[in-house]
């Protein structure tokens with residue numbers, strides 16, 4: 186099955202990929218291909234953009250119109266690309282540092298504008314590409330090459346931030362929950378408006394190694410142990426949820442107006458209300 | 461239509477619309493804001509879109525995105541915002557995406573004086589983004605030229621598939637002159653992109669002659685290539701091969717060199733018998749022209765030279781002129797930036813005197829008059 190999908194959606198001549206053995210980004214890419222198939226995506230009518238980082242390298246392998254932008258700015262490129270082109274699906278793949286440190290401002294504004302873009306963040310809680318520096322999602326006290334005595338700052342809660350900023354579809358999965366991931370990606374792509382799926386992935390090389398995870402499997406096991414499905418979490422107190430992450434669809438709004446509709450309506454108004 | 465009073469910034473928008481502008485993304489900043497405001501009002505009327513972004517970094521990013529989607533795109537800003545745009549200016553150069561950026565120069569460094577004119581972004585326009593790259597920039601000095609140079613900026617950005625900076629200063633941007641927008645003559649026709657090969661599979665947008673710009677079809681139309689700021693191959697995929705790297709960097713320069721003469725534009729008056737020539741651009745050139753005319757009345761043999769294409773600097777012509785005169789006076793609202801290009805062009809064929817303007821005020825005709833008189837009496 187996956188072989189069929191890789192032939193269909195990947196640029197096979199661009200393989201082998203650049204990710205390290207055991208990297209979680211590949212699991213996410215696999216889920217994305219399955220989601221593409223589920224929503225019957227049109228390769229010629231889809232543009233996939235990314236920022237800079239290991240996660241963002243995914244676009245180079247995807248057989249679509251792809252744009253590998255600058256660090257942190259992919260959502261801003263995507264906003265311009267999509268505004269007059271409601272005939273195309275726009276998907277953006279980013280890393281945690283990419284989307285939330287250097288690109289944090291663009292992230293919250295994309296949420297607020299409710300433009301029809303699907304944003305997928307592969308959150309490995311570290312700067313993978315540059316060799317393991319701390320990111321805004323590195324948990325407190327964890328080690329990185331720039332927090333050799335333990336990370337002082339608190340980690341961002343990506344999903345709460347997106348909800349606070351007004352995103353109309355917010356969901357979370359982990360690399361352990363690959364089939365959930367596929368479902369969430371598919372739903373996000375189908376969603377009308379801005380959709381965001383945070384995806385925990387493992388970086389065994391630059392995070393696991395420094396933080397007492399002997400191998401990629403132990404990192405996946407950890408993700409499994411700390412995950413709580415959204416429905417279950419509804420009946421848990423905040424004490425019980427300490428140190429856990431909630432997975433599944435956290436927000437899914439139906440009725441909101443999407444930015445492109447506003448743009449289109451305005452243009453139509455000046456054309457004398459035709460259509 | 462008959463002539464009406466139009467502001468420089470407004471004329472830029474008229475020019476951009478004439479050139480087919482469909483997308484504007486920007487962030488408010490004096491003295492460029494009128495451009496954004498006018499685009500927000502008028503773009504929907506022509507089937508285009510305006511968006512106010514969260515900063516200038518995202519503004520230029522959105523413009524690049526919209527251009528990749530197939531639309532003529534522009535942003536307008538001033539010093540602080542122009543500094544923020546630099547990384548993505550380099551991206552558009554590397555990925556060869558046509559966009560026009562208007563920089564209305566104001567006093568710096570930093571926040572400086574928001575409402576005061578300046579010409580101290582001249583070198584930032586050229587060298588603001590990192591890495592080896594060429595740059596194209598046009599500087600109007602009148603309201604009508606704001607209109608025609610905006611069109612020319614779009615024309616060349618499409619031709620070379622890259623960034624063109626339309627370089628104004630606060631005086632030119634806010635000045636009002638009577639022009640008849642509908643009857644300006646010799647308007648350039650901005651070329652459409654393409655045609656693109658019908659064979660979409662395996663299309664190579666960066667497979668072009670060694671002195672040509674890339675040919676990027678709008679994304680999401682069946683051509684499935686990659687766009688990146690990394691060194692890339694003909695299909696846009698990252699490579700690190702030394703030969704391919706050298707070829708790409710050289711082509712980015714070659715494509716500008718190949719059209720440099722055609723792109724060159726300057727305004728030259730009274731130079732035939734001149735002993736001294738005043739070189740200036742933008743609003744300062746208005747003062748220069750006045751000073752030169754006054755001096756001519758007193759039989760002083762002074763000439764006037766004004767680069768309109770300020771990058772690439774019209775070195776050839778300046779070199780030729782320098783061989784015929786004893787002195788060149790460069791007047792600019794900075795500590796001296798364009799003067800370096802003049803020096804580079806002139807070598808030791810004549811004396812060069814710099815008149816600086818660093819007080820946030822337009823250099824007056826009197827100041828230029830006096831400098832020329834001093835130079836001559838030496």
Ligand SMILES: Cc1ncc(C[n+]2csc(CCOP(=O)(O)OP(=O)(O)O)c2C)c(N)n1
Nearest residue numbers: 237238239240256280281282283312313314
């Ligand atoms: C403006 C800028 N600053 C810094 C960098 C260097 N840089 C490249 S990738 C990266 C971090 C990537 O981390 P993340 O977004 O979490 O992605 P990951 O590699 O972990 O998948 C940084 C800092 C850059 N390319 N551009």
Ligand code: SF4
Nearest residue numbers: 204205208239313388
């Ligand atoms: S450094 Fe980490 S994130 Fe990057 S490819 Fe290797 S394992 Fe994956």
Ligand SMILES: [Mg+2]
Nearest residue numbers: 280281311313
């Ligand atoms: Mg990361």
